[in-house]
Amino acid sequence: MTSVSRLFQLSGTCNNYPWGKRGHQSLAAQLCKKTPGTDFAINDDEYYSELWFGDYPDFPARDLETGQTLAELLKSNEEKLLGSYAVEKFGNNLPFLPKILSIAKALPLQIHPNKSLAAKLHEKDPEKFSDSNHKPEIAVALSRFELFAGWRELSQISPMFNIPSLRRFLPEESNTWNEKTLRNVVRGILKADEQTIQNIEKDLRQQSLEDIQKLGYPSSTFELIQRLQSQYSATDPGLLIAILCMNFFVLEPGEAIFIPTDGVHCYLSGDIVECMARSNNMLSGGLCPVADRDNVDLFSETLKIDSSTQADNLKLPAKPSKDGASGYTMVYQPPIGEFDLIRIDMPAGKDELIWNHKGPTVAIAISGEGVVLGDGKELAVKPGFIFFIAAATNTMIRADTALQIFAAVLR
Ligand SMILES: [Zn+2]
Numbered sequence: 001m002t003s004v005s006r007l008f009q010l011s012g013t014c015n016n017y018p019w020g021k022r023g024h025q026s027l028a029a030q031l032c033k034k035t036p037g038t039d040f041a042i043n044d045d046e047y048y049s050e051l052w053f054g055d056y057p058d059f060p061a062r063d064l065e066t067g068q069t070l071a072e073l074l075k076s077n078e079e080k081l082l083g084s085y086a087v088e089k090f091g092n093n094l095p096f097l098p099k100i101l102s103i104a105k106a107l108p109l110q111i112h113p114n115k116s117l118a119a120k121l122h123e124k125d126p127e128k129f130s131d132s133n134h135k136p137e138i139a140v141a142l143s144r145f146e147l148f149a150g151w152r153e154l155s156q157i158s159p160m161f162n163i164p165s166l167r168r169f170l171p172e173e174s175n176t177w178n179e180k181t182l183r184n185v186v187r188g189i190l191k192a193d194e195q196t197i198q199n200i201e202k203d204l205r206q207q208s209l210e211d212i213q214k215l216g217y218p219s220s221t222f223e224l225i226q227r228l229q230s231q232y233s234a235t236d237p238g239l240l241i242a243i244l245c246m247n248f249f250v251l252e253p254g255e256a257i258f259i260p261t262d263g264v265h266c267y268l269s270g271d272i273v274e275c276m277a278r279s280n281n282m283l284s285g286g287l288c289p290v291a292d293r294d295n296v297d298l299f300s301e302t303l304k305i306d307s308s309t310q311a312d313n314l315k316l317p318a319k320p321s322k323d324g325a326s327g328y329t330m331v332y333q334p335p336i337g338e339f340d341l342i343r344i345d346m347p348a349g350k351d352e353l354i355w356n357h358k359g360p361t362v363a364i365a366i367s368g369e370g371v372v373l374g375d376g377k378e379l380a381v382k383p384g385f386i387f388f389i390a391a392a393t394n395t396m397i398r399a400d401t402a403l404q405i406f407a408a409v410l411r
Contacts, residue, residue, distance in 0.1 A: 020049025034384030083391025145270030238286015359410025368403030
């Protein structure tokens, strides 16, 4: 048996959820196709939503040379590839799951349950909830990225509920809103019948854009309502939660958002790098087919409503990283232990000596060409090429043309 290398190229797996971009418009598909030696081809009638390149059993990454799954390789070489720190803390899997998403229409309004709820759900229904882990996640924009995430200030939501059709969701005596008020409002709207939803939407259309903007709602509010109605149904209650209660963001390339466990979010459009704790659990409250909606009480009770779900705290700025010797490396550090996400932007002709981390690294090149050197090997770097780098491995990257790489790391 030959011993496994500390640096090797991976192939990823692209999936086809109907919210993905079509055919060649999908960056996820474009990047997936560039991995040499795979038979992945882009069909212009098909939707391509996500490129996964972790060790999760769904859509697994494989060693490009041998075809072996990354999960198998990690299990049989855990100390060498993951390092003792990662093994001790997270077992013989990657602690994180990286993806590229290409989003053409809204994903479900969703939360990813905390560890204790995930464990219960997994035990009860292992088919739907396929692991017992939590799933905090970060998303970095590669193009203009629109999303709803977290809650607007309560003082910005409450005036809207003076509209007659919305007032019914408030308790009689309530004047000031608190966390419980918002939770009850969400529960009430998600349980409302179709006629009620239609009445609210009719009332909303009668508001002037000027008045709505005065309350801090985006100038695109009416356009967003129309767009979401056309993507799902006019009577999808999740639409009203997003529009009335959530922050709307437009991120430019390089800007990032952190979604904590139980944090509400709904991605609308754009190409992004996403990285999360190794889990695939989701509860959905709407903006999906009716059959896919989860129990409203469970969804509403689980929602996180605190300072971590306020707009300012969701944005995650990139900071200069100590990893790169030449200053081409930035880091997104979410407040969790499972991973940091690194962004390397190198001009042509430059070298960057990077990391020697105590845990594993998975990196993907987004643009440019060059080479990566480590463990006595030199591998070509091109768009869509994905690499695994073992714990405690010195790595050098050389850019032949301007190069952009994202890497999930455990430090
Ligand atoms: Zn999510």
